[in-house]
Amino acid sequence: MLPLDKHPGLIYVVATLLPLASFVILLIAGGVRQYLRPRKQESSLAGTLYTLLGGDAPGKTAAYVATAAIGLAFLCAVYGFVKFNSEAHHLSHEIKHLKEAIVELKHEAEHEGDKFEAKLKAKQGELAEKEGRWSGRVNWVVILPGGLNDNKHGTALQVGFYIDQLSAVMFAMVTFIATLIHLFSIGYMSEELHQPVADHEVHTAHGHLHRRGRFGRFFLFLSLFCFSMLNLIIADNLFQVFVSWELVGICSFLLIGFYYERTSASNAANKAFITNRVGDAGFIIGLLIVWTYVGTLNFQEVFARIRCPDKAFSAARGEHGKVVSLEYAGLIVRANPQGSKSANEGDMVSILKPDESIRADTRVIIFPREPDGHFEGVGPQSRAEVKEIDVFERPRPDQYSSMPYWLLVAAGLGIFLGCVGKSAQFPLHVWLPDAMEGPTPVSALIHAATMVAAGVYLVGRCFPLFTPEAQLVIAYTGAITLTVAASIAVVMTDIKKVLAYSTVSQLGYMMLALGVGGWVAGLFHLITHAFFKALLFLGSGSVIYGCHHQQDMLKMGGLYPKMKITAITMLTGVLAIGGIPLFSGYYSKDAIMADALGFFMVYKQHFLLFFLPLITAGITAFYMSRMWFLTFTGKPRDAHVHEHAHESPWIMTVPLIILAFFSVSIAWGPEEVALENTLHHAMPHAVMADFGVEPLVDSVIVRTPDGSKRRELTWSGGKTKPLSENSRHLAHEYHDLAGTMALGMGLAGILLAALLYYFRVLDPADSKEQFPGVYRLLASKWYFDELYSAILVRPALAVANWFRAFDTNVIDGVVDSTALATVKTSFWSGRFDNGIIDGLVNLTASVCFAIGAWLRRFQTGYIRSYILFLVLAAVAIWVIMSFLFGTGAPAAGH
Amino acid sequence: MSPIGLEHYLTLAAILFVCGAVCMATKRNAIGVLIGVELVLNGANINLVAFAHFNPAFEIEGMTFALFVIVLAAAEAAVALAIVLNFYNNHTTVDVDTAEDLKG
Numbered sequence: 001m002l003p004l005d006k007h008p009g010l011i012y013v014v015a016t017l018l019p020l021a022s023f024v025i026l027l028i029a030g031g032v033r034q035y036l037r038p039r040k041q042e043s044s045l046a047g048t049l050y051t052l053l054g055g056d057a058p059g060k061t062a063a064y065v066a067t068a069a070i071g072l073a074f075l076c077a078v079y080g081f082v083k084f085n086s087e088a089h090h091l092s093h094e095i096k097h098l099k100e101a102i103v104e105l106k107h108e109a110e111h112e113g114d115k116f117e118a119k120l121k122a123k124q125g126e127l128a129e130k131e132g133r134w135s136g137r138v139n140w141v142v143i144l145p146g147g148l149n150d151n152k153h154g155t156a157l158q159v160g161f162y163i164d165q166l167s168a169v170m171f172a173m174v175t176f177i178a179t180l181i182h183l184f185s186i187g188y189m190s191e192e193l194h195q196p197v198a199d200h201e202v203h204t205a206h207g208h209l210h211r212r213g214r215f216g217r218f219f220l221f222l223s224l225f226c227f228s229m230l231n232l233i234i235a236d237n238l239f240q241v242f243v244s245w246e247l248v249g250i251c252s253f254l255l256i257g258f259y260y261e262r263t264s265a266s267n268a269a270n271k272a273f274i275t276n277r278v279g280d281a282g283f284i285i286g287l288l289i290v291w292t293y294v295g296t297l298n299f300q301e302v303f304a305r306i307r308c309p310d311k312a313f314s315a316a317r318g319e320h321g322k323v324v325s326l327e328y329a330g331l332i333v334r335a336n337p338q339g340s341k342s343a344n345e346g347d348m349v350s351i352l353k354p355d356e357s358i359r360a361d362t363r364v365i366i367f368p369r370e371p372d373g374h375f376e377g378v379g380p381q382s383r384a385e386v387k388e389i390d391v392f393e394r395p396r397p398d399q400y401s402s403m404p405y406w407l408l409v410a411a412g413l414g415i416f417l418g419c420v421g422k423s424a425q426f427p428l429h430v431w432l433p434d435a436m437e438g439p440t441p442v443s444a445l446i447h448a449a450t451m452v453a454a455g456v457y458l459v460g461r462c463f464p465l466f467t468p469e470a471q472l473v474i475a476y477t478g479a480i481t482l483t484v485a486a487s488i489a490v491v492m493t494d495i496k497k498v499l500a501y502s503t504v505s506q507l508g509y510m511m512l513a514l515g516v517g518g519w520v521a522g523l524f525h526l527i528t529h530a531f532f533k534a535l536l537f538l539g540s541g542s543v544i545y546g547c548h549h550q551q552d553m554l555k556m557g558g559l560y561p562k563m564k565i566t567a568i569t570m571l572t573g574v575l576a577i578g579g580i581p582l583f584s585g586y587y588s589k590d591a592i593m594a595d596a597l598g599f600f601m602v603y604k605q606h607f608l609l610f611f612l613p614l615i616t617a618g619i620t621a622f623y624m625s626r627m628w629f630l631t632f633t634g635k636p637r638d639a640h641v642h643e644h645a646h647e648s649p650w651i652m653t654v655p656l657i658i659l660a661f662f663s664v665s666i667a668w669g670p671e672e673v674a675l676e677n678t679l680h681h682a683m684p685h686a687v688m689a690d691f692g693v694e695p696l697v698d699s700v701i702v703r704t705p706d707g708s709k710r711r712e713l714t715w716s717g718g719k720t721k722p723l724s725e726n727s728r729h730l731a732h733e734y735h736d737l738a739g740t741m742a743l744g745m746g747l748a749g750i751l752l753a754a755l756l757y758y759f760r761v762l763d764p765a766d767s768k769e770q771f772p773g774v775y776r777l778l779a780s781k782w783y784f785d786e787l788y789s790a791i792l793v794r795p796a797l798a799v800a801n802w803f804r805a806f807d808t809n810v811i812d813g814v815v816d817s818t819a820l821a822t823v824k825t826s827f828w829s830g831r832f833d834n835g836i837i838d839g840l841v842n843l844t845a846s847v848c849f850a851i852g853a854w855l856r857r858f859q860t861g862y863i864r865s866y867i868l869f870l871v872l873a874a875v876a877i878w879v880i881m882s883f884l885f886g887t888g889a890p891a892a893g894h
Numbered sequence: 895m896s897p898i899g900l901e902h903y904l905t906l907a908a909i910l911f912v913c914g915a916v917c918m919a920t921k922r923n924a925i926g927v928l929i930g931v932e933l934v935l936n937g938a939n940i941n942l943v944a945f946a947h948f949n950p951a952f953e954i955e956g957m958t959f960a961l962f963v964i965v966l967a968a969a970e971a972a973v974a975l976a977i978v979l980n981f982y983n984n985h986t987t988v989d990v991d992t993a994e995d996l997k998g
Contacts, residue, residue: 864919871915
């Protein structure tokens, strides 16, 4: 069994692998069935096996397997969450104290020697054990088996898990929503159980398309998706995140294209996949920059080396030292190069003050992997007044290195571009509304609650990697996205499209919050949004199911008496997203607005970052109420749809009720366990360092080991910024103001929607006629598709056509003329061969023949002629011999 | 008159040889051809014997070869006469010009 008492974090690994196991089982079973189907008549064994695996109608087995896996994963997540929260405060304090003790001991060990060495070892062992409780990793691919004795070059890609409050909350949220959506899908996808299934949206020569049901396949994809998403959440390094990232991408592709016979579905799947590739290209670039300069992709290690450590041993040179906070604690430290020394001494750089302007060659200090006892931090005002340090190209573990500042900016923007693609942010948001072609539970799970949240999650995770420039880009991207998407949602008539644009808009809020330093607010909104958006999507799924796949709100209306549960639960979701007090969305949106206001008060030039979300809060409330009124109230606009409409079965309404409950209450709770405070514990110090440390207001209640409670600062490093620069403090101070403004806007939006669509005091058609230009702009989704078509797709096609022309004309021309030349050459070569070469050979032969024919005449058959020749020959030989050898004198003369 | 020497023998042998060769070339009768062959062989034999007599170094070889030639001639005559007799039995003639069965 698992050593859960020593490594309780392993429960998360188990929970992650459960959906994978379900995926593998379903894949093998499905594959075997597919293989056996044409062969079941051939042998009794194949037939029996086929029947055992479900025969022609396997029923809902696949759904039960997948739902059981994700349900078990949810139970594991609850166990893990409870266990983690019960010991997290305690553990984090112990780890903090151990780290401080180790810093101290390192210093002592260097001065005093062996006595402290053993103590140091013991403390380090203890630290490793404590840290090993909720994290762990193994090498996956070892790149340099021997390792290098420097801390720049990476030696291995790793797989690991790291649990903090953020991943614990996310894990619980994803497994919970996924479980409900699995349950909902059992009902919603039941039409896929029919054999064969008729797809009324695909027309073939023989009427509607008839195909095999794909019930099992749907749950197969869902299981793979759940595994990928969970793996993404527990990953402790960027590479593992990237792998999961691509896996959820492919699952999204498969599920959007689930009805792949429909052209629109397969196009939407392609669009989503290709748009995401654009973002992933940026992700890879960011990954490579980090890998090249920092040498590891592990989150904690990367952050520890990019950001200045919090603590150091202050009086390394004095006798009475103590652990102190550092001036640059948590910040990215920039420095200007001063010139090269020899290879052994590295290059000299001088540290910049935080507000000093940067140059083109400004570098970022990368801190040592294992600071020794002399480490005192850097900066002009540190105790040792270290203003200049040596950085090395190939540093030892205790030496500094550096990287160009602009490359760190590029790495942050690259990773953010990946998040832009995945979280459907401007300008890569175009895929998400089209992705609604997939089955509605998929829209709820993947394209509202979890996958699109992965981008926001990663921005939160990688926050310490982002330089102030990158943070500003994130904030503006979020602000533009939320406004554009909300404005489009106002005119959409397809119920799922409204929700899709609303999702894009809400994700924009989260990005905005992260960009202005509202780390907790952004991720808090991510969680609350996951609940109410899943609710709204499932609600719309229930409506669509009840109306027999009618998605156009203009054909609905007056459905309230027919589907009360769906209507009421959806109203809960609408109020939650509209930011009505006591509903969860109110708390998280308030927090975001407060952070935006705080940021605006410090940086007045960025006023848009506050006013855009404020106005959009009203628009959000307006279009969500409009959707609800259009669907459930008023007179039925399509008698046929209304007549056949019915409430969905319990397996679909029960998840709605559960989700509605959580959409209201997820943000509630006593101070120390409330979601917002739980998330607060996971906040990276970098957020505080970048946006100002607050004196008391950000304190939390902690439970001390003896059971009493006390207030404590979440982070004690660094110094508080002056109030005028401290956006976090201002955010807290003006929290109520921001909340009131947002609430006012939200109520105004709902009121306007009610006037237009419920009381019918105003006619929406009038406004449509009064502002035809605006309406066309919004209804055409700001012409983004047309724009991309004009500047990207069509030029790409033009270039492709040009290349094709080049190919057919030039390349093929060259090939063809080569062929022609070869034919011609062969022709003449053939002529030469037949004429000259063969002529010579034939000539030789004919000469031989002629000689033979001539000689033939001498073979008469008359013996006397032979003898005559013999004699003549003898005489001739004699004559020749005597000419050649004769001396002229006859032998007789002697 | 000079004493009889090697030249005389050689001259006789040459005359005999030429007579034999002419006999072989001119006779159409197979028996006549055989007689020519005998003449040629004996012409050659006289050479051998004469050399053996006048050149002591060839004494043994000359005699031996002469004997071989005589034996060979006897054997040849026997075989050839048998052929001729058979030929006569088949064709009722001994004219060598009519012996063209093997002509191809």
